[in-house]
Amino acid sequence: MDGEANGGEFVSDTVRWSDMEEVKVKGGDGRWYEGEYEYTFEKRLREKEKSGE
Known part of the structure; x- marks a missing residue:
């Protein structure tokens, strides 16, 4: 996004x-709503x- 910077x-x-x-951080209502979830992951850039060097 910011190029070489x-x-x-x-x-x-x-x-x-x-x-x-x-x-799961919050339970559902027992019907269609299943609650709230958090998702975490680790990723290294x-x-x-560099081409042409």
């Missing part, structure tokens, strides 16, 4: 549901390789 450019990546930790 703040550490350079990074490759695109994906976070999958299976990589996330799910924690990988620098984009």
Whole structure:
């Protein structure tokens, strides 16, 4: 987003549901509403390789 500023450019990546930790923080009402959840994950940015150098 900010190009070379703040550490350079990074490759695109994906976070999958299976990589996330799910924690139910509030119960549902017993009908269609199943409650509130928090999802956490760890991901490290990988620098984009510079071409032509």
